[in-house]
Amino acid sequence: AIRMTQSPSSFSASTGDRVTITCRASQGISSYLAWYQQKPGKAPKLLIYAASTLQSGVPSRFSGSGSGTDFTLTISCLQSEDFATYYCQQYYSYPPTFGPGTKVDIK
């Protein structure tokens, strides 16, 4: 199975900050990568697929980039509702696998 890693595992940020989360795959996955946001006690929410395509209804402050093994999720101007845990997930090959998550909390 393809192993996904994320960095950092957690960090603190302030409203208005630009934040970047990194995801790395153990082998090349082209652009077959999705990002999800999860708030405590809630189900994950799809943000981005195909590494950089914004899901309908997701604010444009979210963006994704990368291909091959290295990917990033950027939030251009952090809002209060963005404090959450973010997961990357590859769907290049079975089984689909998730990263360990990156928790963004309030500084």
Added chain:
Amino acid sequence: QVTLKESGPVLVKPTETLTLTCTVSGFSLSNARMGVSWIRQPPGKALEWLAHIFSNDEKSYSTSLKSRLTISKDTSKSQVVLTMTNMDPVDTATYYCARISFRGYDWFFDYWGQGTLVTVSS
């Protein structure tokens, strides 16, 4: 409006079999461009994909759990059922069902149920 809702026991004993049902609405399980997956999340831990089923009844399972899992669907009832045998305390987790959608070669989990916490304990 697309919704998915998980149902099943909140507590199971070690060695018992878990049966979870995902009831969907707002889309059909016969839709060729969609499917349903089960995904779980132990408390405080990451997400783990378990299984999926598509409209043509194609199924896939987690490699590590394949011997314990069975996924099936009843299109007329809009339900997807997951059974997991020989439950162990390490299987304590929130179990989610999620819809799979396709865009060309891309696929992703675009709608999720609220999740159901299953605790394995004697």
